[in-house]
């Protein structure tokens with residue numbers, strides 16, 4: 001496997017359709033999902049020559065911590081659907097590679113276990129609202145487990161219209177039907193692995209060890225994910241969480257400016273991977289205006305549509321300080337299982353980024369700057385008046 005595109009194809013073949021579509025799909029007609037990827041594809045980088053960079057240093061600093069590479073794993077619920085053990089395997093691989101792993105509120109592994117596996121590299125993502133006491137308990141657990149970076153997601157206040165999930169009748173537990181049975185039988189490797197490991201669950205919402213999260217808990221999770229959080233809540237959260245606070249899911253420059261002014265430590269420019277609303281700009285398209293609004297020094301992360309080391313280089317050159325990837329990592333475990341998937345995916349991304357930097361004449365992450373972008377011929381010709 002040499003690219004994320006190959007991993008995706010292999011994952012599509014190995015996972016039941018209901019599962020692959022949950023991971024791969026987006027909101028509505030999926031225009032936002034496609035745009036995330038095509039916007040990266042349309043950007044070209046212009047290599048600089050005669051700049052020897054025999055050694056490339058991929059490490060970078062973000063919010064007071066040094067990471068070996070300028071990217072990490074973005075929070076994703078129910079990762080273990082991609083393959084049993086995905087949460088744990090990704091956290092462990094991230095810690096080994098010295099990059100961050102963000103555990104979702106909706107994860108299928110407990111906060112404590114992930115914090116043990118990745119003591120310096122685990123972040124925790126929270127959906128706020130619904131029942132404040134539950135959110136508070138989660139924060140207290142994250143803090144007690146030693147987690148020091150909290151990601152507050154603010155762009156998932158409503159249940160999205162994901163048409164593939166609707167067509168497949170996606171629900172948890174998976175709804176029994178002849179169609180599901182046929183889907184499972186035609187993907188025996190996944191089905192057998194999942195049968196042996198047990199279906200993934202919302203591990204952080206068990207009322208007691210060994211007890212399955214109940215229906216009421218699912219309903220409560222729904223309300224958490226549909227919380228109407230507002231500026232007052234963000235302000236309270238800033239006062240409550242004494243450590244690093246990153247706000248995720250921002251596209252509008254005015255929102256970014258206000259969030260920064262409220263004291264957040266960083267922002268993830270993200271359209272949730274095109275999973276919430278179809279008619280959104282790609283995150284990479286929204287980034288320049290957000291950068292302009294918050295100034296050159298404010299820490300900005302970016303996710304959505306990043307599928308290669310070249311994309312990572314583009315996001316950094318466009319003004320992001322750090323990049324997060326979601327589906328890319330689930331394609332990896334879906335394709336190769338939890339044991340091999342994370343390491344292979346990381347090596348693909350590292351190798352591509354390293355090669356891109358070598359070609360661009362960039363020996364350090366700080367060398368990835370906006371002057372490396374090529375103006376598409378068409379735009380230049382229009383500006384010069386030769387095309388009208």
Ligand SMILES: Cc1cc2nc3c(=O)[nH]c(=O)nc-3n(C[C@H](O)[C@H](O)[C@H](O)COP(=O)(O)O)c2cc1C
Pocket residue numbers: 022023024036074075076077078104105106125153248270271272273274275303304305306324325326327328
């Ligand atoms: C299967 C899946 C589950 C997700 N669950 C969460 C979640 O629990 N919390 C969250 O903030 N974002 C969640 N996201 C959104 C990601 O954090 C991220 O914004 C998105 O995946 C980035 O786009 P990409 O997949 O194209 O890299 C999820 C994404 C996927 C694909």
